[in-house]
Amino acid sequence: MGSLKMIEHPLRKSLIDWYDKEKRDLPWRKTNDPWLILLSEVILQQTQVSRGIEYWKKISNRFPTPKALSAADQEELLTLWQGAGYYARARRLHALAVQVSKPFNEGGFDGSIPDSIEQLLQLPGIGAYTAAAVASIAFNRPVGVVDGNVRRVAARQTGNPNPAQDSVRTWSNSMLIPGRPGDSNQAMMDLGAVICKPKAPKCELCPIINTCEGKADPSAYPAPVKRKKSIENFDAAVLLDSVGWPRLIKREKTERFGGMWGPPMSNISTDGLISVGQIVHQLTHRELRVEVWKGQCSKGVDPSSVPMSNLDRKILEIAGAM
Ligand code: SF4
Known part of the structure; x- marks a missing residue:
């Protein structure tokens, strides 16, 4: 456990330069609409990106706004959600749409997704990761995301096999490029998904290999957690x-x-x-x-x-x- 060494700005910049050239072509990256971005993050909580695209397209087509979803029966959303698994996400997404669609004087947001971390965290189904992702990508808030991918990259980069959650959060915040927090987070997500993968990372293609203290043996970082099903x-x-x-x-x-x-x-x-x-x-x-x-x-x-x-x-x- 312990704090993580921070990475200097010029090297952080190489991550976002790599992202600008190599970013994955994902449909929700072509919109600034906070609802559609939130929808993508909820789907990706437990569904792979390749399958998530199909669900995002059909759900965003049918429910292009929170008000459209709040006016529909929950069962209609569950029908579209079939096969994506973890159906509690769909029920909570419906509850979220109902909540944000309420007028301001009834505790809602009149159909808009709120732009602060604190308000996002109050919504059904929105945890720290999703709140940070939506706040940074849709509203340019400077807050780093923390999930298993980010923890893995942080552990390898800093040669710490067991980083504490708070240090990963501090490290993730330190990796944000001023003015581009959403892109910085998405660069980190892409790096974890495409290059710094759990098994067989492609270190030879990594834009931040120069700062990596774990590249000699990436599989040692983070230390494996044995969890029996x-x-x-x-x-x-x-x-x-x-x-x-x-x-x-x-x-x-x-x-x-x-x-x-x-x-x-x-x-x-x-x-x-x-x-x-x-x-x-x-x-x-x-x-x-x-x-x-x-x-x-x-x-x-x-x-x-x-x-x-x-x-x-x-x-x-x-x-x-x-
Ligand atoms: S050099 Fe390898 S282990 Fe280090 S961050 Fe890049 S991909 Fe991951």
């Missing part, structure tokens, strides 16, 4: 009607995949049902193991008419639901 076991009951449609329920907000639809997975009795196999679904810190059971019901729901997670679609598939 927890395993959760479930049973899912796929009960089909005479045309092959399954009985589906809308999951409670407090449950996993809340707001999405799927076959019953809690408090079910498997008496009289037939086991048709197991699905193993990997999440970042958890492994879900779902034993799938099949039976009959009098009336099902057309699965294409409701928003469902990828896991629920796999469950229906293995049970032969239409």
